[in-house]
Amino acid sequence: MSKADNFKVTPYNVAGNVDYEKLISEFGTKPITGELMRRIEKLAGESHFMLRRGIFFTHRDLPWLLDEYEKGNAFYLYTGRGPSHHTHIGHLVPWIFTKWLQDRFGAKLIFMLTDDEKFLSEEKLDLNDTHQLAYDNALDVVALGFDPSKTEIIIDTDYAKTLYREALKIAKKINFSTVKAAFGFSGSTNIGFIFYTSIQAVPSILESVRKGERVPCLIPHGVDQDPHFRVTRDVLPHLGYYKPASIQSIFLPPLSGIQGKMSSSDPNNTIFVTDSPDTVKRKIRKYAFSGGQPTVEEHRRLGGNPDVDVSFQWLRIMFEPDDRRLNKIREDYLSGALLTGELKEILIEKINTFLAQHQEKREKAKNRLEDFLIRD
Numbered sequence: 001m002s003k004a005d006n007f008k009v010t011p012y013n014v015a016g017n018v019d020y021e022k023l024i025s026e027f028g029t030k031p032i033t034g035e036l037m038r039r040i041e042k043l044a045g046e047s048h049f050m051l052r053r054g055i056f057f058t059h060r061d062l063p064w065l066l067d068e069y070e071k072g073n074a075f076y077l078y079t080g081r082g083p084s085h086h087t088h089i090g091h092l093v094p095w096i097f098t099k100w101l102q103d104r105f106g107a108k109l110i111f112m113l114t115d116d117e118k119f120l121s122e123e124k125l126d127l128n129d130t131h132q133l134a135y136d137n138a139l140d141v142v143a144l145g146f147d148p149s150k151t152e153i154i155i156d157t158d159y160a161k162t163l164y165r166e167a168l169k170i171a172k173k174i175n176f177s178t179v180k181a182a183f184g185f186s187g188s189t190n191i192g193f194i195f196y197t198s199i200q201a202v203p204s205i206l207e208s209v210r211k212g213e214r215v216p217c218l219i220p221h222g223v224d225q226d227p228h229f230r231v232t233r234d235v236l237p238h239l240g241y242y243k244p245a246s247i248q249s250i251f252l253p254p255l256s257g258i259q260g261k262m263s264s265s266d267p268n269n270t271i272f273v274t275d276s277p278d279t280v281k282r283k284i285r286k287y288a289f290s291g292g293q294p295t296v297e298e299h300r301r302l303g304g305n306p307d308v309d310v311s312f313q314w315l316r317i318m319f320e321p322d323d324r325r326l327n328k329i330r331e332d333y334l335s336g337a338l339l340t341g342e343l344k345e346i347l348i349e350k351i352n353t354f355l356a357q358h359q360e361k362r363e364k365a366k367n368r369l370e371d372f373l374i375r376d
């Protein structure tokens, strides 16, 4: 558990003003240096705005993974989602980047939907609910355009036989003190959570289990998931496997302010991929925290602050990949030429264009789910 002066990040709780620099030293990950970024870009054959802008800002063992890749030892990708609600746009940050990695490195992807985990963590959801939500969320994965010949989607309770066998071997090597410290568990935590991390670990060895030889694995994820993989990495070498590498992103902030994490449990601060254009408009106009001045006059004179403006940050993190256009918006906002209301309209237009396409692909994905799902 990370618990600095005023913030906390675990897979089950993100609170306070997240300081990403501090998190690197607390979690013991490595920053993505300019040199490492250039190396990724060279191997990928192009640059990605989420790397250039430091949205993916930290990693574990990435240089090792790239060494292996250069030696011809290809890696596969692993990422996932805990289906507690409809997908929100923050979840798409790691998935969009994962899609790019799949395209650029020709990598296979295992995508895990943890209906078991969300049954354990969500008071109000039963197993049927989380299983249904897993199917719902899988539509968003398919809609993003992953290659069906290279992508497997696992819903935990539908792949339990395989997962359970491997999870047992991992669980036997992890003791209670370790998970207690990593996740901040207390005496009242239900015991399902204590075992659960060993289930989330399994896809990081699954290709090695299947092939009977060690296969490197790269896990793109938001930084809150790091504790799972920190625990996983400690034990896998004892079972004869590589440690999985990871590449980790900052959070898309909630509408209320730039320091936290967008979360499904707070609908007015969140845009779901299923939201209508009017809902998007209403939420952003009403709730998006602004770095603008209190009056138009002052704003024209003093300019706004894009660094704390949620609309600008959403454009930077996800919705305006074009650096030139983003810079122009930034400069206009700083100078006062662009008003908060106008900035919000730029964002609304971008999100609604994206969601219109996404929702159409999501509809079509209903007929294609079976090309991706695996069961045992």
Ligand code: TYM
Residues within 6 Å of the ligand: 011, 078, 079, 080, 081, 082, 083, 090, 091, 092, 093, 094, 112, 113, 114, 117, 200, 219, 220, 221, 222, 223, 224, 225, 249, 250, 251, 252, 253, 261, 262, 263
């Ligand atoms: P979940 O459902 O909480 O989140 C899914 C993925 O989205 C990331 N994420 C965010 N990224 C940017 N901005 C946000 N506001 C934001 N909120 C969430 C998460 O870090 C995650 O990458 N236990 C996992 C499911 C899982 C998983 C995995 C995730 C199973 N295996 C492997 C990543 C990699 C969970 O509940 O994720």
